[in-house]
Amino acid sequence: MRIAILQLNVSDDPAENLVVTRRMLEEAAAKGAQLVCTPEVSNCISTSRDHQQRVLHYEDEDPTLAAMREEAKKHGVWLSIGSIALKTQDADGRFANRSFLIDPEGMVVARYDKIHMFDVAVSATETYRESAGYRPGFQAVLAQTPFAAIGMTICYDVRFPALYQSLADAGAQILTVPSAFSPVTGAAHWHVLLRARAIETGCFLIAAAQTGTHASALHKTRETYGHSLVISPWGEVILDAGTSAGVYMCDLDMGQIKAARAKVPSMSHKRPFDGPL
Numbered sequence: 327m328r329i330a331i332l333q334l335n336v337s338d339d340p341a342e343n344l345v346v347t348r349r350m351l352e353e354a355a356a357k358g359a360q361l362v363c364t365p366e367v368s369n370c371i372s373t374s375r376d377h378q379q380r381v382l383h384y385e386d387e388d389p390t391l392a393a394m395r396e397e398a399k400k401h402g403v404w405l406s407i408g409s410i411a412l413k414t415q416d417a418d419g420r421f422a423n424r425s426f427l428i429d430p431e432g433m434v435v436a437r438y439d440k441i442h443m444f445d446v447a448v449s450a451t452e453t454y455r456e457s458a459g460y461r462p463g464f465q466a467v468l469a470q471t472p473f474a475a476i477g478m479t480i481c482y483d484v485r486f487p488a489l490y491q492s493l494a495d496a497g498a499q500i501l502t503v504p505s506a507f508s509p510v511t512g513a514a515h516w517h518v519l520l521r522a523r524a525i526e527t528g529c530f531l532i533a534a535a536q537t538g539t540h541a542s543a544l545h546k547t548r549e550t551y552g553h554s555l556v557i558s559p560w561g562e563v564i565l566d567a568g569t570s571a572g573v574y575m576c577d578l579d580m581g582q583i584k585a586a587r588a589k590v591p592s593m594s595h596k597r598p599f600d601g602p603l
Contacts, residue, residue, distance in 0.1 A: 327360055327361065327473050327474075327577065327578045327580060328357075328358050328359055328360050328361075328575065328576070328577050328578075329359060329360065329361045329362070329363065329532065329556070329575070329576050329577075329578060330354030330355075330357065330359035330361070330362045330363070330573055330574065330575050330576075331362075331363050331532070331534045331554045331556070331565070331567060331573075331574045331576070332347060332350045332351065332354065332362065332363065332364045332365070332368075332534060332572075332573055332574075333365070333534065333535060333536075333537050333552060333554045333567045333570070333571050333572055333573075333574060334346070334347065334350075334364065334365050334368060334536055334537070334571055335536065335537050335538040335539075335540060335571040336367070336368065336369070336370060336371050336536065336540060337370075337371070337540060337541040337542060337543075338370055338371060338372035338374070338377055338381070338540070338541070338542045338543065338544075338545065339370070339381070339543070340369040340370045340381055340382070340389070340390055341389070343368070343369055343370065343390075344369070344389065344390050344393055347364065347368060347390075347394070348393060348394075348397055350572070350573050351394070351397045351401065351403075351405070352397070352401065353573045354403070354573050354575070355401035355402075355403050357573070357575055358575075359403055359575065360403060360404060360473070361403065361404040361405075361406065361473070362398075362403050362404070362405050362406070363405075363406040363408065363502060363504065363532050363534040364394075364405075364406065364407050364408045364504065364534055365408040365409075365504045365505060365506060365534045365535050365536045365554070366408045366409045366423070366440075366480055366481050366504045366505050366506045366535075366536065367408075367409055367410070367411050367423065367506055367536070368390065368407055368408055368409065368410060368504075369382075369388075369390040369410045369411060370382065370411050371506060371536065371540040371548055371550075372542060372545060373542070373545050373546045373547075373548055374542075374544065374545040374546075375458075375459050377544060377545060378411065378421060378459070379413075379419070382411055382412060382413050382421060383412065383413060384412060384413045384414070384415075385412050385422075385424070388410060388412060390410055391407070391410055391426065394407055394426075394428065395428055395432040395433075395434070396432060398428040398429070398430060398431075398432050399430065399431055399432030402430045403430055404427070404428065404429060404430060404471060404473075405426075405427070405428040406425070406426075406427055406428075406476070406478075406502050406504070406532070406534075407425060407426040407427075407428065408425055408480070408502070408504020408505070408534050409423050409424055409425045409426075409440065409480050409504055410424055410426065411423060411460075412424055414461065416461055418461075420457075420458075420459060420460055420461040421459055421460050421461070422439050422460065422461065422463075423439065423440040423456075423460045423463075423480060424437055424438065424439050424440075424463075425437065425438040425439075425440070425478050425480055425502070425504060427469045427471075427476065427478065429471075435469055435470075435471070436467050436469035436476075436478060437467070438463065438465070438466075438467040438478035438479070438480070439461075439462070439463025439464075439465070440460070440462065440463055440479075440480040440481065440482070440483065441462055441463045441464065441465075441466070441479075441483060441486075441489065442462070442482045442483050442485070442486055442489075443456040443457035443460060443462050443482065444456040444481065444482040445457050446511075448508055448510045448511060449510065452508065452510060454508070456482070466489060466492055466493060466496075468493055468496050468497065468498055473580070474499040474500045474530075474580060475496075475497045475498050475499050475500070476498065476499075476500045476501070476502060477490070477493030477494070477496075477498035477500070477501045477502070477529070478502055479493075479501060479502065479503050480503070480504055480505070481503065481504065481505040481506060481507065483503070484503050484505075484519045484520060484523060484533075485515075485519060487522070487523065487526060490523045490526065490527050490529075491526065491527065493527070494526075494527035494528065494529055494593060495593070498527065498529055499529055499530065499580070499583050500529060500530045500531075500532060500578075501523065501524075501527065501529045501530070501531050501532070502532050502533075502534075503520060503523070503531060503532070503533040504533065504534045504535070505533055505534070505535045505536065505550075505551075506535070506536040506548075506550045507535060507536075507550060507551040508549075508550070508551065509549050509550065509551045511551075512550075512551025512552075512553065513551065516551060516553060516555075517553070517555065517563065520533055520555055520557050521557055521561045521563070522561075523557075524557040524558065524559060524560075524561050525559075525560070525561040526592070527559075527593070528559045528583055528586045528587040528590075528592075528593060529559055529583065530556065530557065530558060530559060530578055530582075530583070531555065531556070531557040532555075532556055533554060533555045533556070533557075534554050535550065535551065535552055535553060535554040535555075535567070536550040536552070537550055537551070537552030537553075537554075537567075537569050537570070537571055538550065538552065538569065538571065551569075552567065552568060552569035552570075553566055553567060553568060553569065554566075554567035554574060555567070556576045556578070558582055558586070559582050559583045559585075559586035559587070560582065560585075560586045560589075564576060
């Protein structure tokens with residue numbers, strides 16, 4: 327199966343970003359992609375909640391989602407929209423960080439709200455409080471397609487292996503990890519975390535990522551790590567996109583899933599245990 331990763335460098339202008347993403351999606355389809363994957367917050371990266379209130383939309387009104395559904399239908403491809411930042415009806419005004427799986431008819435097959443919020447102090451000058459702007463999800467999601475069962479996750483979720491074990495136990499063969507990873511934690515942990523999740527589950531890991539310095543006309547800019555990855559069920563890096571924005575193609579041999587799980591059938595070796603004391 328041929329997949330495409332769109333490694334993006336979005337700004338805080340959703341309309342501007344959509345022009346670039348549509349062009350990349352068309353290129354991916356022309357190169358034979360059957361599944362196209364975009365990163366976390368494909369529509370907008372902003373450090374200003376006030377700006378987000380002005381430019382974001384509710385799901386049923388969002389122009390990025392509507393346009394991407396049209397593109398999936400136009401090109402006859404499956405589309406994993408890593409996530410879109412969306413307004414919600416929550417009383418506290420927090421947004422949703424929501425991933426979508428779109429079929430070749432342009433229909434939403436599945437949606438997933440990011441469960442784990444990135445509330446960390448990486449350094450004295452790099453602090454994140456994702457939960458201040460986004461409300462966490464609570465439901466794990468496994469989406470069925472003709473080519474594979476896809477477990478949907480987002481970015482910081484990758485540090486919580488129980489979620490991935492649960493998705494694999496439910497039948498996942500591909501796990502998506504769209505991200506906007508910090509350069510500091512990316513350099514230290516990105517590759518090893520993704521390889522571990524693939525090895526533990528015997529799944530393909532597809533991690534489309536944001537990259538570079540994200541332009542902002544009015545507010546503080548943000549940096550992301552890049553290095554969109556595809557990891558085999560044996561834990562091999564079969565695609566590393568580096569740090570340049572662009573379209574990256576990769577072919578998946580779905581037979582590798584059965585082969586890897588046969589070599590080390592750890593998924594069937596789980597045992598209950600007591601403790602710790």
